Amino acid sequence: MRGVISLLRKWRFILGLLVVSAVVFAAACGDFGGQPAGQEEEAAGDEGTAVADEPELTPPPEIEGEVITGDLGEYTINFGIGLSETSPQYRSVEYFRDILEERTEGRLQVRIFPNSQVGDDLQMMNALQSGTLEMTYPSTSPATGIVPELAVFDLPFLFPSPEAADEVLDSELGQEMLDRFDGTGIKALAFAENGYRQLTNSQRPVESPDDVRGLDLRVMENPIQVDIWRTLGANPTSMAFGEVFSAMEQGVVDGQENPWSTILTSNFYEVQGYGSETRHVYTPFIIMISEQFWNELPGEYQELIQEAAEKTRDYQRIISREYDQWSKERLRDEGMEITELTDEQRREFEEAVQPVYDRWAPEIGEELVERVQEMVAEFEER
Numbered sequence: 001m002r003g004v005i006s007l008l009r010k011w012r013f014i015l016g017l018l019v020v021s022a023v024v025f026a027a028a029c030g031d032f033g034g035q036p037a038g039q040e041e042e043a044a045g046d047e048g049t050a051v052a053d054e055p056e057l058t059p060p061p062e063i064e065g066e067v068i069t070g071d072l073g074e075y076t077i078n079f080g081i082g083l084s085e086t087s088p089q090y091r092s093v094e095y096f097r098d099i100l101e102e103r104t105e106g107r108l109q110v111r112i113f114p115n116s117q118v119g120d121d122l123q124m125m126n127a128l129q130s131g132t133l134e135m136t137y138p139s140t141s142p143a144t145g146i147v148p149e150l151a152v153f154d155l156p157f158l159f160p161s162p163e164a165a166d167e168v169l170d171s172e173l174g175q176e177m178l179d180r181f182d183g184t185g186i187k188a189l190a191f192a193e194n195g196y197r198q199l200t201n202s203q204r205p206v207e208s209p210d211d212v213r214g215l216d217l218r219v220m221e222n223p224i225q226v227d228i229w230r231t232l233g234a235n236p237t238s239m240a241f242g243e244v245f246s247a248m249e250q251g252v253v254d255g256q257e258n259p260w261s262t263i264l265t266s267n268f269y270e271v272q273g274y275g276s277e278t279r280h281v282y283t284p285f286i287i288m289i290s291e292q293f294w295n296e297l298p299g300e301y302q303e304l305i306q307e308a309a310e311k312t313r314d315y316q317r318i319i320s321r322e323y324d325q326w327s328k329e330r331l332r333d334e335g336m337e338i339t340e341l342t343d344e345q346r347r348e349f350e351e352a353v354q355p356v357y358d359r360w361a362p363e364i365g366e367e368l369v370e371r372v373q374e375m376v377a378e379f380e381e382r
């Protein structure tokens, strides 16, 4: 029987490899909503186009723990992400890969596919559910179709600091959210940090809600993100991340919103002249694995992957915060005019989007929204 299982596993592995290779080939031809081939080369860091340098980063922690020995089989994890090789997200997946490969002497291999090469967030989550991709690391916003309660993190101005976000995400409430993926074809291992979202556009400086009026903006595929910008008088369009650069370059949209490190490492500054430090939403990432693949793994490998995901989360938060302000300054070096809002100006945005809470708290669950707000308030009082 073991021979049959191992043969099946080999066939699945070969099939998976064929699917992923076909997908990678298709992506190279620009078929997967990723950046068209030309821009992928740029995003790959050709000198003189993509931003080649990076901030002084805290080095990844030493890899500790025994090597896992025994005839537990060999597996390859194809790990797709939306951001580029210079992003803190990518750097953290390299650390995840190194932990697995070192602790199993290469019996667990990780192949990283950045730049939406094997699909955008929704496509990669679907690929996990169908077992054609092993891991991905999307924002919570596009995952609300699978776990609706995640929408609480789409509420504007919810977290006053990254530490307050960590407090909630790493609490029992956060674990409850991750556990809600069980049975959906996805196992959610840990949160990480996408970060505070900042508005950019090609038209004008923005320092008040009035300046937003009439802007055509790309937003994530999530109804609350659409509502936020419609409430501010913009014309929001939901779009997969891999299509954003081209849409801005062709003038299909005037702007988008993402953390400074994404705006920098996805070269958005090349087509966006104005940035505003709105910090209007804090978006978490989720490190996730295909439930089908997870269930086939020996328990020792499951434990290692869970441990590695939590270490990856902790490290990614550190370098994400090191990238944040450094990226803002690099964007200025690249010619972007960045408006830093005063507390008063940011309060004007908060007041303008209060109706979003009123409309969506009942949808998300008043009790859940209040639980998160109480945890944040208690944390801020410490």
Ligand code: TK8
Binding pocket: 081, 082, 083, 121, 137, 138, 139, 194, 220, 240, 241, 257, 258, 259, 262, 283
């Ligand atoms: C990358 C996306 C991105 C998100 C977005 O896969 O879509 O704008 O902020 O980070 O998840």
